[in-house]
Amino acid sequence: MSNIYTQYTGTFTKADGSTRTMNFVKPQDLPNTHFSDSQRKNQLSRDGKTQVVWDIDRKQFRRFNTSTQVGSLSESKVQITFGS
Secondary structure (H helix, E strand, O other): OOOEEEEEEEEEOOOOOOOOEEEEOOOOOOHHHOHHHHOOOOOOOOOEEEEEEOOOOEEEEEEEEEHHEEEEEEEEEEEEEEOO
């Protein structure tokens, strides 16, 4: 399944002090044909510092650390294909 999604790109500082730039889709924007309702809900950590996102490059759920975010997020429209 291929469709157009909003890709967010952001950089944050990891626990080891290095930075990581991530291209991701917010879970609530993922297709319900490939992801369950529980996977697609907005998942913030208890302290609100990290959120679960779909990492486009690694093709898996990862955490984006909003508390150590460097700069602001950018947005673009991208075509993503999810396997069957």
